[in-house]
Amino acid sequence: MAQDISGPARAADGDSLDLSGISVRLYGIDAPELAQSCQRNSSTWMCGKEAQGRLASLIAGRQVVCDQKDVDDYGRIVAACRAGTTDLGGAMIDAGLAVALPHFSDRYIGAEARARTARLGLWAGSFQTPAEYRAANPRPRPRAINAPRVNSPTHLPSPSGVFFRNCKEAWAVGAAPLRRGQPGYRSEMDGDGDGIACEPYRGR
Template identity: 50%
Template sequence: MIRSFRRLPLPLDLFGAIALIVGLAWLALLWRGEPGEVAGFARVIDGDSLAIDGRDVRLFGIDAPELHQLCERGGRPWPCGEAAKRRLGELAASRFVRCTVRDTDRYRRAVSDCRAGGEDLGQRMVEAGLAVAERGYFTAEVAARAAGRGIWAGGFERPAEWRRAHRGH
């Protein structure tokens, strides 16, 4: 004897749960970004470094004063490294940051072009005079220099030179 089973409709709650799981998986893929991309809300480490979704990111094309670095302004020292970190924090605060990875440095950071709210973070840091241009952004550096913004308002040691002289800081 062959028994036929009547197909029972699945409860709508099960369909809703499946749709929710699929939707969350899709959002997770969007949140994590594409391969070669780091995206999310950032924690600022210093004037040219962020942490996004557990990954350290270094802004491509700029070099900001180190966190403990002092510059000179009006004949007095001022904490330019802290000022750079603060400005990057203002630019990234409560904004979704999307970074396109260009390379990985010796510290395993994703060297990246990063944008928040449509703004290029490297460009904005150089324009503010709180980072020097390494690759690109040279027009922004010339403008910041001419206007005497940030580190260009007084004397400073280039961040790479400061790091060499202050290893371990």
């Protein structure tokens, strides 16, 4: 069931919070990964760390209130969060330090367009979208506290003829997320076309 949670929070990265031990993913946005770098004025800058720093400054010393929208496949709450009257997702988009996810929510599309026009943050130079960066730099999937355990990939069926009717089946055997070229990957299951099907964050 959806819930509202509140309390002091820590910025895990530019779009994730640790809210008194509860992992929360901000709804409708995607910020650079913590280790991600971007280009600006012909030089490299650590856009992932800057995004985390901006989110940290928005919540510093303030009570954070989150309205749950979903739970992702890692067991993390996906929520629209605010600190006081500040919409944290909107503030990150306004600063140009996150991109909107229109396939999950249209609430930040206009704000992203304004940040892009003003060449703020990421839009001042060039960058990989966070989804592109994750596809190019895969890492082991994190396991959230109390997340259901899935079978090890070593127990997957033979790669020959692997077929999943949907993402639920892929997750059930521990195969997801599926990357382009891997057994079982189908473009029909890759909703945002980034080469990764059945990604863990699926908002409503």
